Amino acid sequence: MSMFQKSVEKKYLNELDSSFVDKKYADFQNYFGNPERQENIRNSKEEQFQEGFLRELFVNILGYTLNPEPNFNLTTELKNISNSKKADGAILKGDNATAVIELKGTNTTDLDKIETQAFGYKNHHPKCIYVITSNFEKLRFYIQNAVDHVDFDLFNLSKEQFSLLWLCLSKDNLLADLPFKIKDSSVLQEENITKKLYADYSKFREAIYNNLIKNNPETDKLLLFKKTQKLLDRFLFIFFAEDRLLLPPNSISEIIKQWKTLKDELDEYIPLYARFKKYFGYMNTGFKGKKYDIYAYNGGLFKPDEILDNILIDDDILHEHTVKLSNYDFETDVDVNILGHIFEHSLGEIAAIAATSGLIPLTDTRVISKRKKDGIFYTPKYITKYIVENTVGKLCNEKRNELQIIDEEYAKGRKNRKKEIVRTLDKKLDEYRNWLLSLTILDPACGSGAFLNQALEFLINEHRKIDELRAQLFGGAIIFSDITTDILEKNIFGVDLNEESVEIAKLSLWLRTAQKGRKLNTLSNNIKCGNSLIDDPGIAGDKAFNWNKEFPNVFSKKEKKAWHITTAIHNSRYSQRMFDYHITTDNANWLSENDEIVITEIIAGIVKEDKLNVIEYNICGDHMHLLLVCEEEELTKIAGKIKGKSARLYNSNKGINPLVRLDGEKSVPLWTQKFGKSKIRNEDYLNNAITYIRNNRIKHELPKSERIEEIKKEFLCTKEHAFRTEYKGGFDVVIGNPPYGADLKDSVSFLKSYYKTFSLSGESYILFVEKSCELLRYNGRLGFIIPDTYLNLEFSFPIREYLLKNSIIEEIVLLPAKVFESATVDTTNLIIQKKNYTDTFYYNDVNIKLINKKSNSIDFNEFNKEFTVSTQLWNSEKSFLIQSNNEEIILIQKIDQGFYKLKTFAEMFSGIKCYEVGKGNPPQTPQIRDEKPFTKEYQVNSNWLPFFEGKHVDRYQLSWNQNSWLNYGNWLAAPREKENFVNEKILIRKIVGSTLICNYVPYTSYCN
Known part of the structure; x- marks a missing residue:
């Protein structure tokens, strides 16, 4: 995995003393390149060669001095500052470790396995920057964190690779922090290249699009816009491929050169785009020429395209921009990660261009950024x-x-x-x-x-x-x-x-x-x-x-069958097994009509919740019938849930709660242990079963229940619906950064009917979590980075309930505030494992990892706080409390139960939001947002009243100097209720630390 930007790395490698590095490489090969010695190392145990490895590589080759020599800067077994654990070795600057070394034997082939252990040592040495791990055959080098690293195969190390090893690990370089400087320069260079390349890329796209409109007026603008992007994709692939020798080098330059020769010297003018189209054809079908061959890479990117094959583009546009982009080195300057940034930035601009060109309708008074509208943000x-x-x-x-x-x-x-x-x-x-x-x-x-x-x-x-x-x-x-x-x-x-x-x-x-x-x-x-x-x-x-x-x-059709399911009240039936074992039973309970209605309502809830296919149903005093359509493998689980949940809720309704009998039985049984099942084999059998179940109360001389018939209409389905095509299967893993704050207003009715977690004030990412869980296989994993609003806000309670009932929540990581370049949003990593639905919740301890919210960097091997918390407590609190462990939550619960809450004494409300495009009556425009006409630094007239912002609220007094006034009215973006601001109130500043900052205000005034 590359850790340095290639052009930066190349610059520093060129500055090495090549003759001295050659001599060191010869010494290195003499030892580590010896086949017999390699075999002996492979057969050595970790402890046998640890000191020898440090001496042979770090002392004899890289120039360090090993303890106990005077002025040593390399030591074995360095103890952690805060505990008794020891790293196998360390490179020192004075008394401080600047690099920790963790060694294993060659029987540890996967260095990933010791990464956490090695960084555990680093985290106990505050001034440590570097981590080195090795199994004597391979060596891995990290700088600061585990996001990137560089690997060295010591037994098969080329001269070029040794030069990089020397650049990173030789004594003079590492102790001068040269690797850190190279990495820092790499980050800066990548940022500069990204900005410059993206600027040129954007200009090319805009120029092509405008030129296409000019030269192809009969073609739909939106279509031309999409084809512009595809054309740029083609050019980018060629730029990339020619510099990485997948294509003949300088292919673009050669095409331009040939075009100029035909035009200027041979008087055979052909449009430049025609020359490029010819090359695109080669990329699709392949080409064998006298000077070079082109392989048919295709993949769909270069296949014939009716629009791109027939459009017209001016020569000067293509010439100017292709020359400019071809001057970048896509081998050393531009890697796929830089292109990833450029692609993501590009998506943000695409809609802006489309909107200003009239291709996307603008909402009443505003242009919505596509990145905001669809919730798109680049993931680091x-x-x-x-x-x-x-x-x-x-x-x-x-x-x-x-x-x-x-x-x-x-x-x-x-x-x-x-x-x-x-x-x-x-x-x-x-x-x-x-x-x-x-x-x-x-x-x-x-x-x-x-x-x-x-x-x-x-x-x-x-x-x-x-x-x-x-x-x-x-x-x-x-x-x-x-x-x-x-x-x-x-x-x-x-x-x-x-x-x-x-x-x-x-x-x-x-x-x-x-x-x-x-x-x-x-x-x-x-x-x-x-x-x-x-x-x-x-x-x-x-x-x-x-x-x-x-x-x-991924998904296959279900092989559904119809089943006649029966179950009876506990003790109402006497089986042959019970007879054989001389089992005596209590009297069975006969269900009253009210009992039957309660059970039917419970069954209806289960059917609707799990979207079961039930064609007919009846309940008759001491037994129940269902005509269910499902796969045979689903049958036991469905019947078990119907029996279990109906028994539990029925008993709870009867006041038997908790469900424990005096004789110690765990629950009060309602149904017999087993259930009857009969496969419906043909249409006649199905129709007879429907009639039989429907008329079962008549057969048993029971009166018709109008209420039961009404409930049945809510959950029974037709034969056609029951046997519709359904699917099973799912993905093993779902990962991603789902859209935040995407615009869903046009789909409210559908989303409300389809998603259990939908809320009018909710977020698009919540629906993605539910949908993704649905798309997972049983035991599949989901990993998302999402806002933290699902943790405890009222509107997100449905997703918390959904996660507790449908998954094991394995881990939540609270991330710093500035993860995304273009969005300030508090986010978390959520990792879950899908399980089958339970009507209670899945009990487990969730791993919680907290990173400093103000941190500018993230090291997933070092957290501010790490602990586990029980989902049982989360379920009882109806909130995902990730700032407190189990003991702390239990303490908070005790405090909660013993003291009055603030809401007992006061009404709480949020402050005013003055400006937001599209909000207020009439809707605010960008001009209103920018000019801010409803707030002033002076009182315009008596209708303007004091307006307090967070900065005005200090610990002991208001720092308001009559320099902030508000004209209250419906024109504000979110005016709240006017009555909230009349007369006395307590202003509480947004919590920014461990203490509350509050002020008492006795008069009518406003606040944000």
Whole structure:
């Protein structure tokens, strides 16, 4: 994994003393390149070679002085400052560790496994910057955090790689903090390149679009706009491919040169765009020429396009901008991460251009940024990496444990081992690889593909680990599998509402995986455009998205059958088994009509909640009938829930709560232990069963219950509805950064009817959480970065209840305030595991990790506070309390129960919001928002009253100097209730610390 920007890295490498580095490389190879010595190292235990490794590499090659030599700067076994644990080694600046070293034997092939341990040591040394881990054969180097690292294969280290090792780890460089400076310069260089390239990229896009409108007036503007983006995608791929030698170098320059020759020297003018179109054709079908060959990469990006094949573009536009962009070095200056930033920024501008061009209707008085409207914000790499590792990574760890893949067993090799043992070990790797290729990973709002690219990178590394284990088992060099095509086709899935996002996501995956002479994956079956939340074309139009049909390899049709289900009241039936064992029973209870109504209402709730297909139903004193349509494998679970929940709620309604009998029985049984089931085999049988159940009360000479018949109408369905096509299956993992604050006003009625968690004052991300849970397989993992408003606000109670009843909440990480470049929003990482619905809640301890809200950087190996909290307490509090552990919450509950709450004495309300475009009566315009006519620094007339902001509220007095006044009225964005501001009140400043800042105000005034 690259840690430095390549052009910056190249600059510093060029400044090395090459002759001295060559000599050191020779010394290095003499020791670590010796095959016999390598084998001895592999056979050594960790403790045997630790000191030798530090001496041979860090002292003899890199120039450090090992304790106990005078003026040493390298030591073994450095004790942590705050506990007794010890790192295997450390590089010192004076008395302080600047780098910790964690060593394992070569039987530890996966250095990922010791990352947390190594950073645990770093976190106990405040001045430590670097982390080094090694298994003697491989060495890994980190700077500050675990987001990026650089790996060195010590047994197969090239001269170029050794130069980088020297640059990072030689004594003079590391003690001068040169690696830190290089990384810092890399960040700055990436930012500069991103800004400059994006500016040029945007100008190119705008120029092309305007030129297309001018030259192609008969073509729809919106269509031309979309084709502009596709054309830029084509050029970007070529720029990238020519600099990485996937295409002949300087391809764009050569095309321009040929065009000029034809025009100026041979008097054979051909439009420049015609020359580019010819090259696009080569990219699609391939080309073999005298000077160069072009492979048919295609993938869909270069296939014939009726619009792009027939439009006209001026030569000067293409010439100016293609020359400018081709001057960037897409090998050293521009990597796929920079392109990811550019793509995400591009999505924000696309709608702005479209809106100002009249392609997107403007809402009454405002232009809504597309990024705000659809809730799009770029996700930093440290977030995508953490979420992928804690979802996909967890599943992988569980599978490796299940298969008992133990690194140490493979490190023993096959020499002197039974063939059966070797075959078993090899078979486990095959099973694990096949399982990996069966994983399905979804981002339901994929944007430019940041999460999908991270998942791809993780899976590639996981397959590499398999190759390394196999090489250890059988000996010889590591041969890495060419697996990226399979991963893209089988593992990676994405959906986005924005067509441009989908195309850019595909392009970003192509750029990351493109190899010379290999076709690009089409990706059209995996990355799709649509509305992830709505499948109704009447609401979402052509963006309506049917998950079952769009991803047939993930979802399959249910094999539904009709079943006649019967169950009877406890003790009302006497079975042969009871007779054989001489079991005596109590008298059975006969249900009253009111009991039957209560049970029927409970059944109705279950049917509607779980969307069950019940064609007919009846209850008759001591037994119940249902005609249910479902798969056979679902039957026991459905019947169990109907019996269990109806018994529990019925008993609770009877006042039997808690449900424990005097004789110690855990609950009061209502139904018999078993239930009867009969498969309906044909249409006649089905119709007879419907009639039989419908008339069952008549058969038993029971009166018709009008109330029961009314309730039945609420939950019974037709035969046609019951046997409609339904699907099963789901994704193994759902990850992403779902839209925050997206505009849902046009879909309220549909969303309200479809989603249990919908709220008019709610957030779009909440619906994505519910939908994504629905799309998961049982035991699948979800990992999202989402706002923290779901934790305890009233409108988000439904999503808290949904998560407690449908999943095990594994982890919540509270993130700093400024995660996103373009949005200040308090966010969390949420990690859950899907479970079957329960009508209570899933009991478990949730891992809570808190990071300083004001932090400018995030290290997921170091948290301000880390603890667990019980979902039982969350359920009782109806809130996800993530600032307090179990003991603290219990203490708070005791305080809560023993004292009056503030609401007992006072009415609480929020302050006024003065300005927001589109709010107020009449709706505010951008001009009103900017000019702020309703607030002044002076009192205009007697209608203007004092207006207090948070800055005016100090600990002991108001710091208001008659310099803030408000003209109150409906024209304000959120005026609240006027009565709230009349006469005396207590102003409480927004809580910014551990103490309350309040002021008493005895007169009519306003506040924000």
